[in-house]
Amino acid sequence: MGKFVRVDMSTLKVITEQVPEKYRLLGGRGLTSNLVADEVDPLCHPLGPANKVVFAPGIVTGTAAPSSGRISVGAKSPLTGGIKESNAGTPFSQKLARLGIKALVFEGLPADPKKRYLLELTAGGERLVEAGDLAGKGLEDTFAWLARKYPGQAYAGVGPAGETGLSMAGVCFNDLENRPSRYSGRGGLGAVLGRKGIKAIVVDDSGGPGVPLSQPEIFAGGARKVAEALGQHGVTKPGGALNSYGTAVLINLLNEVGGLPTRNFSSGVFEGAGKISGETLAATIKKRGGKGLTGHRCHTGCPIGCSNVYPRPNGQEHASCVEYESDWALGANCGIDNLDHIAEMIRMCNDYGIDTIETGVTLGVAMEAGLAKFGDGNRAIELVKEIGRNTPLGRILGNGAAFTGRAFGVLRVPTVKGQGMPAYEPRSVKGIGVTFVTSPMGADHTAGYTIASEITGVGGKTDPLSPKDKVGLSRNFQVATAFIDASGYCLFIAFAIIDIPSGFVGVVETCNGVLGTAWTMDDVTRIGQEILRTEIAFNRKAGFSAADDRPPEFMRREKLPPHGSVFDISDKDLDEVLNF
Amino acid sequence: MSRAKATRPRILRAAGNEATGRFVSVTLSLYASLGRFAPGPGQPMAVEVEEGLTLGELLQAFRVPLEEVKLVFVNHRATVLERVLAEGDRVGAFPPVAGG
Ligand code: SF4
Numbered sequence: 001m002g003k004f005v006r007v008d009m010s011t012l013k014v015i016t017e018q019v020p021e022k023y024r025l026l027g028g029r030g031l032t033s034n035l036v037a038d039e040v041d042p043l044c045h046p047l048g049p050a051n052k053v054v055f056a057p058g059i060v061t062g063t064a065a066p067s068s069g070r071i072s073v074g075a076k077s078p079l080t081g082g083i084k085e086s087n088a089g090t091p092f093s094q095k096l097a098r099l100g101i102k103a104l105v106f107e108g109l110p111a112d113p114k115k116r117y118l119l120e121l122t123a124g125g126e127r128l129v130e131a132g133d134l135a136g137k138g139l140e141d142t143f144a145w146l147a148r149k150y151p152g153q154a155y156a157g158v159g160p161a162g163e164t165g166l167s168m169a170g171v172c173f174n175d176l177e178n179r180p181s182r183y184s185g186r187g188g189l190g191a192v193l194g195r196k197g198i199k200a201i202v203v204d205d206s207g208g209p210g211v212p213l214s215q216p217e218i219f220a221g222g223a224r225k226v227a228e229a230l231g232q233h234g235v236t237k238p239g240g241a242l243n244s245y246g247t248a249v250l251i252n253l254l255n256e257v258g259g260l261p262t263r264n265f266s267s268g269v270f271e272g273a274g275k276i277s278g279e280t281l282a283a284t285i286k287k288r289g290g291k292g293l294t295g296h297r298c299h300t301g302c303p304i305g306c307s308n309v310y311p312r313p314n315g316q317e318h319a320s321c322v323e324y325e326s327d328w329a330l331g332a333n334c335g336i337d338n339l340d341h342i343a344e345m346i347r348m349c350n351d352y353g354i355d356t357i358e359t360g361v362t363l364g365v366a367m368e369a370g371l372a373k374f375g376d377g378n379r380a381i382e383l384v385k386e387i388g389r390n391t392p393l394g395r396i397l398g399n400g401a402a403f404t405g406r407a408f409g410v411l412r413v414p415t416v417k418g419q420g421m422p423a424y425e426p427r428s429v430k431g432i433g434v435t436f437v438t439s440p441m442g443a444d445h446t447a448g449y450t451i452a453s454e455i456t457g458v459g460g461k462t463d464p465l466s467p468k469d470k471v472g473l474s475r476n477f478q479v480a481t482a483f484i485d486a487s488g489y490c491l492f493i494a495f496a497i498i499d500i501p502s503g504f505v506g507v508v509e510t511c512n513g514v515l516g517t518a519w520t521m522d523d524v525t526r527i528g529q530e531i532l533r534t535e536i537a538f539n540r541k542a543g544f545s546a547a548d549d550r551p552p553e554f555m556r557r558e559k560l561p562p563h564g565s566v567f568d569i570s571d572k573d574l575d576e577v578l579n580f
Numbered sequence: 581m582s583r584a585k586a587t588r589p590r591i592l593r594a595a596g597n598e599a600t601g602r603f604v605s606v607t608l609s610l611y612a613s614l615g616r617f618a619p620g621p622g623q624p625m626a627v628e629v630e631e632g633l634t635l636g637e638l639l640q641a642f643r644v645p646l647e648e649v650k651l652v653f654v655n656h657r658a659t660v661l662e663r664v665l666a667e668g669d670r671v672g673a674f675p676p677v678a679g680g
Pocket residue numbers: 067068069089296297298299302303304305306307490491492
């Protein structure tokens with residue numbers, strides 16, 4: 001039986017409680033969204049005392065199930081004003097789960113906003129200590145300091161952007177080599193945590209109870225099925241696409257279908273795609289050698305290994321990791337075709353503690369406003385520096401694409417519910433557009449990854465340009481994803497388990513093995529729907545209506561090259577997507 | 581694009597088909613693990629193919645095993661290996677890939 005750890009920043013007291021019966025079968029996003037919905041006033045100021053930040057490992061996190069070291073972080077988002085869950089893969093999550101912590105909740109606000117705190121979590125108990133030395137420090141220095149002071153443990157933290165309260169600040173976690181590189185990046189959760197005075201969290205799971213299995217045989221059978229599916233599928237197997245090229249293998253693919261948003265969503269093809277592609281990335285890593293690495297894993301127990309370490313020309317480490325979204329956001333979306341410039345901006349984002357997607361989308365809007373020329377990597381780096389230096393311009397940029405668009409009177413602002421769109425053009429790939437527009441998270445590709453079907457042909461092919469049947473497609477993906485985000489598995493297992501149904505059965509069996517339940521595939525749908533309903537209800541109370549489930553107006557009007565297409569899913573259809 | 585015409589690979593239709601003697605120019609990009617079948621770096625490749633050649637025949641001419649090919653595109657639209665190539669076609673081929 002696990003526990004909740006509650007940290008009240010107003011009193012600086014830490015208490016633990018048994019997991020209430022109501023939350024016993026929840027994990028990951030299921031737990032963060034339910035706790036936020038139950039305990040946070042939807043009308044509260046996101047940076048104020050009434051908001052809470054919840055960390056929750058997934059149901060099977062901490063076990064031997066493959067690729068299951070995910071952590072969900074939830075709160076009311078300062079970026080969208082709605083409920084937010086953003087997850088990351090990191091040893092931090094596995095250690096938290098093995099300490100028996102089902103949820104870690106930060107509440108209140110410290111009396112002295114200048115103070116910084118560090119939370120130590122061990123089998124012996126929890127301790128909140130002052131961490132004034134770390135105030136204002138970048139995450140590179142912060143994690144290096146933590147690794148020295150708390151060797152062998154796992155770390156979470158916020159950068160200067162989170163301490164300031166910028167809406168693009170993320171919560172950062174360590175990878176296996178203690179880099180500050182694994183992010184619950186989206187929605188400004190780092191600002192909520194930072195303003196609560198929390199600079200860092202360290203977890204030591206030695207002597208912890210581990211994750212008890214209620215039905216060990218069922219668990220073992222399920223884990224085997226998941227592992228087999230991952231090992232067989234062309235995308236996830238060793239030497240497969242994700243392992244060899246990383247997620248940036250999608251750059252050329254999306255460019256081929258005319259769905260790679262380019263220069264602030266003004267084209268679906270980027271002439272420089274080949275220079276920033278996963279293929280070029282892998283070749284550059286190989287050629288430069290040194291610290292460069294493909295097939296890198298974000299935590300122990302992932303056979304896929306989609307991550308990488310990008311080296312400088314002399315072989316020294318530059319940044320980790322150059323993945324598709326970051327590569328696109330700071331590359332094609334800014335018209336930048338130089339991987340070294342992109343890597344430098346990724347490194348800076350990781351150090352300042354900001355979301356690479358929101359940063360890239362914001363830069364695209366800033367370039368549209370004339371703050372830099374599209375394609376000017378050096379100037380883009382200077383703009384990101386403004387965020388790190390916390391200048392007035394940096395504060396505008398650091399609050400995201402929508403805020404920047406308003407500040408400079410830009411018409412083409414690719415956001416939904418205030419959140420910048422990820423790397424798929426809704427006018428060329430309409431199902432993912434439906435997800436961007438209707439997800440309670442704001443524009444979020446992971447919320448319902450229809451790309452699998454529309455572009456990569458996983459789980460059957462659908463025509464990306466056709467508006468037909470996209471309501472059901474997005475709904476099904478959003479529902480299944482809500483379940484996977486609760487399970488603790490990395491979403492990338494989806495490519496294998498959609499095509500190999502026994503793999504999906506294995507996912508459900510591992511959950512049953514941990515929880516002692518007898519869930520079937522029907523329960524996947526039920527649980528996914530319940531999570532979404534909870535999130536939508538929170539957003540309604542926070543003031544959202546159907547009018548917020550709409551694309552940016554320019555996407556209905558401006559024809560996008562190369563297909564000359566617009567986003568033509570009707571409002572009526574959009575209202576049906578999550579109406580269950 | 582006439583400059584390189586003489587040096588471009590010319591790909592004939594499979595034996596048994598009646599030769600037309602007419603050629604169309606297309607570009608071919610082989611992505612991810614299929615890149616190993618490209619004669620050199622620097623995609624896309626410009627090739628001349630005999631009229632009537634299909635996309636699948638083009639790939640075979642570069643010794644690409646068709647069972648490794650999962651996704652093919654012509655001019656930014658998904659298509660099939662049986663597609664007959666036309667002047668100016670931009671062809672791209674991928675093994676199973678995905679990301680996020
Ligand atoms: S597939 Fe990538 S993101 Fe997912 S768990 Fe493995 S290394 Fe981490």
